[in-house]
Each structure stands twice: as C-alpha cells, then as structure tokens.
Amino acid sequence: YQRRVRGTNKNQKKNLMFTHKNWVTIILFLVTFASIPSFLEAQTSVNVTNPNWFFAPYNTFSDGSGSPLKNNVRAGSTYAASNAAGWYFKIGFTGTSAILHLNTKSLGDASNTILTWTIDYQPFVQQNVKGLTQLTLASGLKSGSHEVVLFYGQRDTGLDSWNVPSNAIVVTGLTLDSQATTVETTIKTNNLLILGDSRVEGFDNCGKGCQDTTQGPGRFLGDVLNAEYGLVAYSGLGWVRAWGATNVPPLFTPGEQNDGLTSWNKYYKSQSRLFNGLLVPQPDYLLVVNMGGNDWFHNPVEPDPDVAASVQGFLTAARAAAPKAAIFLIYSYDLRKAQDLMTGWKAYQGNLTKPDDLAYPPVSPGLSDDEILSITTSPSWLSYDGIHPTIYFSADILGRSTRIMQSLIKSSQLS
Numbered sequence: 001y002q003r004r005v006r007g008t009n010k011n012q013k014k015n016l017m018f019t020h021k022n023w024v025t026i027i028l029f030l031v032t033f034a035s036i037p038s039f040l041e042a043q044t045s046v047n048v049t050n051p052n053w054f055f056a057p058y059n060t061f062s063d064g065s066g067s068p069l070k071n072n073v074r075a076g077s078t079y080a081a082s083n084a085a086g087w088y089f090k091i092g093f094t095g096t097s098a099i100l101h102l103n104t105k106s107l108g109d110a111s112n113t114i115l116t117w118t119i120d121y122q123p124f125v126q127q128n129v130k131g132l133t134q135l136t137l138a139s140g141l142k143s144g145s146h147e148v149v150l151f152y153g154q155r156d157t158g159l160d161s162w163n164v165p166s167n168a169i170v171v172t173g174l175t176l177d178s179q180a181t182t183v184e185t186t187i188k189t190n191n192l193l194i195l196g197d198s199r200v201e202g203f204d205n206c207g208k209g210c211q212d213t214t215q216g217p218g219r220f221l222g223d224v225l226n227a228e229y230g231l232v233a234y235s236g237l238g239w240v241r242a243w244g245a246t247n248v249p250p251l252f253t254p255g256e257q258n259d260g261l262t263s264w265n266k267y268y269k270s271q272s273r274l275f276n277g278l279l280v281p282q283p284d285y286l287l288v289v290n291m292g293g294n295d296w297f298h299n300p301v302e303p304d305p306d307v308a309a310s311v312q313g314f315l316t317a318a319r320a321a322a323p324k325a326a327i328f329l330i331y332s333y334d335l336r337k338a339q340d341l342m343t344g345w346k347a348y349q350g351n352l353t354k355p356d357d358l359a360y361p362p363v364s365p366g367l368s369d370d371e372i373l374s375i376t377t378s379p380s381w382l383s384y385d386g387i388h389p390t391i392y393f394s395a396d397i398l399g400r401s402t403r404i405m406q407s408l409i410k411s412s413q414l415s
Contacts, residue, residue: 042178043175043176043177043178043180044095044175044176044177044178044179044180044181045173045174045175046091046093046173046174046175046176046182047078047173048062048073048077048078048079048080048171048172048173049064049069049071049073049075049076049077050071050091050182051069051070051071052071052091052092052182052183052184052185053071053073053089053091053174053182054071054072054089054090054091054185054187054228055071055072055073055080055087055088055089056072056082056086056087056088056089056228056229056230056231057072057191057193057228057229057230057281057283058072058193058229058230058232058273058279058283059082059083059084059086059087059230059231059232059267060072060073060080060081060082060087060089060230061080061081061082061083061168061267061268061271062074062077062079062080062081063077063078063079064076064077064078066275067275067276067280068275068280068281070281072281078172079103079170079171079172080170080171081168081169081170081171082152082168082169083155083161083165083167083168083169083267083268084152084155084201084230084231084232084233084234085152085153085154085155085201085202085211085213085216085231085233086151086152086201086202086213086216086218086219086231086233087151087152087169087230087231088149088150088151088152089149089150089171090147090148090149090150090185091147091148091174091182091183091185092145092146092147092182092183092184092185093145093146093147093148093174093176093180093181093182093183094143094144094145094146094176094177094180094181094183095141095143095146095176095177095179095180096138096139096140096141096142096143096177097136097138097139097140097141097176097177098136098137098138098146098148098174098175098176099134099135099136099137099174099175100134100135100136100137100150100171100173100174101133101134101171101172101173101174101175102129102132102133102134102135102169102170102171102172103133103170103172104129104130104131104132104133104169104170106164106165106166106167106168106170107129107130107131107156107159107166107167108159108166112128112154112155112156112158112209113128113129113130113154113155113156113167113169114126114127114128114129114153114154114211115127115129115135115150115151115152115153115169116150116151116153116154116212116213116214117137117148117149117150117151118148118149119137119138119141119146119147119148120146120147121147121149124214126153129169134175137150145183147183147185151213151214151219152169152213153211153212153213153214154210154211154212154213155167155201155211157198157203157235157244157245157246158245159245159246160245160246160247161234161246161247161248161268162246162247162248162249162263162268162269163247163268163269164268165268167246168268187228188222188226188227188228189226189227190225190226190227190228190284190285191227191228191229191281191282191283191284191285192221192222192225192227192228192229192230192283192284192285192286192287193229193230193232193279193283193285193286193287193322193325194217194218194221194229194230194231194232194233194287194289195232195233195251195264195286195287195288195289195291196217196231196232196233196237196288196289196290196291197233197234197235197236197237197238197290197291197293197294198233198234198235198236198237198388199290199293199332199387199388199389199394200216200217200218200231200233200289200290201213201216201231201233201234201235202215202216202217202218202391202394203235203383203388204383204384204385204388205383205388205389205390205391205394206390206391207383207384208383208384212391213231215391215395216231216391216394217231217233217289217394217398218231220394220395220398221287221289221398221402224398224402225284225285225402227284227285232264233289234246234248234263236248236294237250237251237263237291237294238250238251238291238292238293238294238295238298239251239252239291239292239295239306239307239310239311239314239337239340240252240253240254240295240306240307240309240310241294241295241298241299242263242294243294243297243298248263249261249262249263250262250263250310251263251264251288251291251310251314252264252310252311252313252314252317253310254309254310254312254313264314264317264318265317265321274321277320277321278321278322279321279322282322282323282324282325283322283325284324284325284326285325285326285327285328286318286322286325286326286327286328287327287328287329287330288314288328288329288330289330289398289401290330290331290332290333291329291332291337292307292331292332292336292337292338292340292341293332293334293336293337293387295307295336295337296336296337302337302339302340303339303340303343304337304340305340307337307340307341307344308340308341308343308344308347309344309347310344311329311340311341311343311344311345311347311348312344312345312347312348312351314344315327315344315345315348315356315359316348316351319356319359324358325358326358326360326409327358327359327360328360328362328363328405329341329345329360329362329363330362330363330365330398330401331362331363331364331365333365333367333389333393333397335364338362338364341362342361342362345359345361345362360405360408360409361408363401363404363405363408364401364404365397365398365400365401366400366401366404367397367400381393
C-alpha cells in the first residue's frame with residue numbers, strides 16, 4: 001500500500017485510503033462471524049433410513065423398496081409410518097436438541113392422537129400432534145450423547161385404521177444441532193409380534209378416554225421376553241368377526257379367496273406385512289393375546305366352529321411366515337371362546353405329520369373362579385366400561401400368563 005501511495009496525487013491517495021478501510025472492515029466482519037459457526041453451518045438432517053434410528057418391527061410401514069433393513073425401514077424410504085398404538089422408535093444422538101418432522105394431515109380433526117417420549121429415560125413427555133409438522137423432542141440438553149424413545153401413546157379409535165389409514169403417524173426426518181451425529185442404541189436380543197384387540201392396545205387403560213401404551217401389554221411383554229416388539233392390536237378386532245370405526249377386518253378369515261378379509265399379515269389394506277412370504281425380521285415369539293371377546297359379542301355361544309377354523313388357519317399361515325417362532329395363544333381373561341381356541345389348536349396339530357413343538361397349547365391367565373367374579377366389581381381390575389383391563393390388571397394377567405409360558409418352554413430368557 002505504501003509503495004502505491006508514493007507518487008500519487010491527493011485524490012488518488014484518498015481513494016486508496018478508502019479502499020484500504022473497506023478491506024479492514026471486511027476482514028473484521030469475517031473474523032467475527034468465523035467465531036460463531038452456528039451462523040455459517042447447517043443443522044444436521046437425519047433420514048429415516050439412518051441405521052442408528054431404530055423403528056418397531058412388524059408395525060412400521062415405509063415407502064422404500066425391498067425387505068426392511070435392520071432398523072425396520074426399507075431402503076430408499078422417505079418416511080416411516082404406523083397406524084398401530086404402541087408403535088415406537090428410538091435413536092441416539094449427540095448435541096443439545098432434536099426436532100422431529102411429521103406429516104399429520106391424515107389425522108384431520110382428530111383430537112386424541114398423542115405421542116409420548118422420554119429423553120435419557122427421564123419422565124415421559126406427552127404432546128397432542130394434531131396439525132403439527134414438527135415436534136421439539138429436546139432442547140437445551142448438556143453436550144454429549146443422548147437417547148430418545150418415542151411411543152404412539154394414544155390413538156384415536158374413531159379413525160379409520162385400514163383404508164387410508166386416517167390414524168397414521170408419518171415420520172419424515174429428524175433435525176439435530178450442526179455437527180451433531182446419530183449414536184447407536186441398545187437393541188434387545190429377541191423379536192416379538194403381538195396380535196390382539198382393544199384390550200391389548202391399551203384402550204381406556206388409564207381411565208375414560210385415556211390410553212397409555214407406555215404402560216400397556218406391548219412394553220410389558222417386550223421387557224419380559226427381552227424383545228423388540230411390534231404391537232398390532234385394534235379396537236373391535238376378532239378372530240373371524242370385527243366391528244367399529246377402525247374398519248380393520250378379522251384377524252384371519254379362512255380360505256385363500258378371503259385374504260382381503262384377513263388383517264394379521266398386512267400393515268393396512270393391500271400392504272402386506274410379509275416379504276417373500278416371511279415376517280422380517282423373523283420373530284422369536286409370536287403371541288395372540290386376549291382374542292375372542294369381540295367374536296363372543298357377535299355370537300355369544302360355544303362351541304363356535306368359525307373361530308376354531310380361524311385359529312387353525314391362522315396357525316398354519318403364521319408358521320409358514322415365521323418357521324422358528326414360539327407361538328402362543330393367550331386366552332381372554334374371561335375365557336370367552338377358550339374352548340374354540342383349544343379346538344383350533346388341536347385341529348392344527350392333528351393335520352401335521354409331525355407335531356409342531358413350538359406352537360404351544362393355549363395359555364390361560366390362571367384366574368380362579370372367585371377372581372373372575374371379582375373382576376366385574378373392582379375398579380382396580382377393569383375400566384369404567386367393565387370390559388377393558390386397567391394398567392394394573394393387564395400387568396397382572398400378563399404376569400400370570402408369562403409364568404405359565406416359562407414353564408412350557410423352560411427358557412432362562414423369561415424373567
């Protein structure tokens with residue numbers, strides 16, 4: 001600069017001085033903002049195919065191709081969705097914040113759809129997600145690694161679960177701090193598919209109009225069996241009869257021509273849960289819990305050959321889809337259609353050239369006659385409607401049932 005100033009007139013010097021000051025200003029500006037990286041760096045976007053983002057098996061539908069990856073989402077997916085109460089995901093991450101991106105358009109005016117989550121296993125947080133496109137799961141955390149576990153905590157049973165489905169939670173991504181990364185989470189050893197009706201999805205288990213799937217059968221059985229689980233349970237579902245606003249067809253309608261009237265093997269209408277005829281991942285356990293009540297409401301007599309035929313056909317189809325799974329049929333607590341479950345199980349075994357040792361005989365909760373009688377009079381057992389188990393009762397009957405399962409399979413995996 002000094003060399004250029006020598007030999008110039010005043011106006012030239014003035015212009016050169018002005019230019020020099022501009023350069024100083026620019027340098028100071030760059031130094032200032034270089035010390036604040038958050039202004040210059042984009043936040044971290046996480047896609048649902050991220051291998052550290054684990055979604056529940058068997059009830060997570062995604063729009064990619066091929067069989068589900070290890071995180072239960074198909075390759076190339078832009079979203080992961082579920083219409084099943086009790087669905088969950090978990091992901092580890094670094095940084096101080098996490099924002100979930102959603103598509104809730106299908107929920108319409110539904111006012112009872114609630115997501116429930118925990119950060120680092122601190123007390124749960126709940127949020128009605130009507131109309132939301134994003135949900136702040138965490139902010140202001142201490143730097144370091146964290147984990148979020150989120151549940152489909154309460155589902156609006158007045159919405160269609162089959163044709164659209166209207167009650168689906170659709171997750172499209174996650175936003176973390178700049179330079180933040182995802183972290184691997186602990187995945188349990190086993191895989192578990194649970195099928196059932198409203199009493200299994202946790203309908204009104206915490207009071208009238210109150211559902212809490214974090215304290216429902218899915219999470220309980222997953223913990224007991226050390227398993228990641230997929231809870232597939234809908235209000236009004238029966239073996240061969242179904243009713244209610246969910247529009248979900250029966251669990252299993254016998255006859256190949258009636259596959260469209262069978263729900264256990266589909267995410268929703270025309271969307272198969274099977275890949276090349278198999279459940280993916282292959283389940284270690286497959287449980288049908290508390291089924292029979294809705295069949296009884298339609299046809300309160302036993303024997304019921306239609307239910308028995310459904311049980312037999314279901315066991316045949318389930319064994320083909322899960323060749324090595326331990327299959328259990330757990331009676332309804334009131335033992336409705338229990339006789340037909342046993343008849344169907346015996347028919348299934350009787351048609352085999354070799355007994356299926358992993359398809360165990362139906363399991364009873366083991367309630368005495370006095371206990372069954374007291375169920376209808378004690379508010380600690382059943383919800384206000386006299387039909388749906390409270391959280392306390394659900395844990396009680398499932399605890400009894402899993403102890404019986406333990407004695408059948410003699411496995412140290414049950415505790």
